[in-house]
Amino acid sequence: MPNHAPIQFDIEARSDSTLKFSPQQQNKKRKREHEQPPPRVSSVHQNGQPKKNRQSNLNSSLPNLSGPNAKLNVRRQTLLPIRKQLPIWSHQQEIRQSLRRTDVLVLSGETGSGKSTQVPQFLLTEQWCNGRIAVTQPRRVAAISLARRVAEEMGTPLGSSSPASRVGYSVRFDNSTSANTRIKYLTEGMLLQELLRDPALKEYSAVIVDEIHERSVNVDLILGFLRNLLTTGRHAREGKPLKVVIMSATVDTEKLVKFFDEGYKIPHLGSSESPVQSKFISTVYVEGRQYPVSINYLPEPTNNIIEMSLKTIFQTHYKEPLPGDILIFLPGQEIIENLERQINELAANMEAEVPKMLTLPLFAALPQAAQQRIFQPAPPRTRKIILSTNIAETSVTVPGIRHVVDCGTVKMKYFHSKLGLEALLAKPISQSAAIQRKGRAGREAPGKCYRLYPESEYVKLDRNTRPEILRCDLSQAILIMKARGVNDVLNFPLLDPPPQKAMEKALLLLLQLGALNGEDGSINEIGQKMAKLPLTPTLARVIVEAAKPEMDCLEDVIDVLACLSVENIFLNPATEEKREAAEAARKDLFRREGDHITLLSAVRAYTSERTDRREWAEQRWISHRAMQNVMNVRKQLHAQCKQLGFLSKDASLRADSASFTALDERKTDMIIQCLTRGFLFNTAALHPDGSYRTLFGKQTVAIHPSSVLFGRKVEAIVFSEFVFTTKAYARGVSAVSLAHIDGLL
């Protein structure tokens, strides 16, 4: 293994000063970062041996395996000693006994503790556990891979592959469970869907809510529903016990205990006891398995993140031995591509004896194949430099990382409920995000983290990232509650209740969409149907409108909405030259009616392409992955519209080869009419001065330069997105007549 002595590196005479980070003392660090015990480095736990009866208990829960299943059994036996070494294993009795005593357990388990795979298996053999165990995950990949792992550990086939399977998963577009499934990994959204069918979750004996610190809107709603089910809604369970486990890496235990405790104490009598000692909720802490990571701060704040990143990367590369890749967290695609270019220029001039650098960008919009490159080991004498957005913070685990560079910012969507306008802004990260980023360096060996900001800035950061429910449009959350029997949404239990104004704004939108009864705000039949669709209320309302017999355009509307509910299908070429080429290739798809009809013609052209769809997409700078998503959503919406009675039972997805028919004016008119019904608040009229102003609110909006209507003057517009960047822009724009908008009022 080569060991490189530190070499003074002069970055193109930008500055001859070597970067100086101030190292920090370990004990001080722990206090600042509210990490309780020191990270455990040892991987063997001496006292974690299971007791005899526990072991036999586990065995008796498994089917008698022989013949073709012998292989599964062998695998199970191989995995068992590995499981026993997990930090969580020595807490097995504590966890089991907690749930015999109380219905709720708050379990904080650090990264690598094994909680996501082991806890469900511990509960399976408890006496109260006759039904299934649900384990929720924020992401699809996590749900699927955890199910696969646990099936192996239990020596059972996975999901729907065999009726003997006892472990399965359920995510959108992919349900793999059998009648005998006992442990079911599912996304948070899927559990909410199940609540629609079965509000008391009667098939489950336990619900384990994992990764709760990510605080998606969905997980916040699930916590509220579970609290109600354990307390005021208990009778609906018909005597069946329900156990709830809340799990997370960095969890605010006290806040969660208080949240559930309040549910049990309604009417609240004012408790004098500390909420952490609730008689209704138990808590368990499990240490993780993480190597120590040292933290280095800049002595002064910087206003040049790119230059600081370059210096840190090259200094680390010259100083630190291989192996040990570098992961840099940056806010967005643009800065990633910029920094990538500069690293490559500098790396080309490195001395021959210095190891090579391999720069790899990583962000969600990157094609799948390019994303996969980060998992390949670096060639000999080469260090991987991964430039990533916060996708690497939670969603993707990059192997081989020993050095993390954290620029300290992230782009986040903010919703201004007063204007109904959203903005994507680069903001400082929270302390918990900084800790999470740092932890990425300590997965395989002790690591180092370089924060490109001073410690004085770190201590000023918010402790936790603001939960999504405080930052987003609440109309979908409220529709989810109402459709599951919660009429008094202002009193629904939420960990962080949004301001009442934001709730009222969302209720108003739902009323305007016609989803609620005007007198008492209860959900009506239209609202119930909207809630069944995997779309925002606005988009769902467009479907309902298109389902009216006189409209006769539902299938076309489905194609448009499928595009609006996935990422942008049109890619942005990086250079002017390529942009012109892309525009020329797409010209036959553009429609003067606007962006929505343009999307429809793109879907039609794509589905009628019979030879090579990928090539068709690439030639036009259209994202093939996005189009595949469009096809999935389209299929799902089609099936759901049949279930809702919007399409006849025998309607089939339009025959792909015959689908490219001319769009006549009457048809496009109908489609835009349906869109306008859903997006009534997103309409603007042309003023004599040439600007557009919204009909409700009189907000000035400009047509976004990416729109096919950019630079055109039409009487009025309807738009599906309203964003604030350099100014207020309407994106996804169609031309509409004022007379038509008046007709809807």
Added chain:
DNA sequence: GAGCACTGC
């Protein structure tokens, strides 16, 4: 004449 972090049903 702009520029899009990340999930999920």
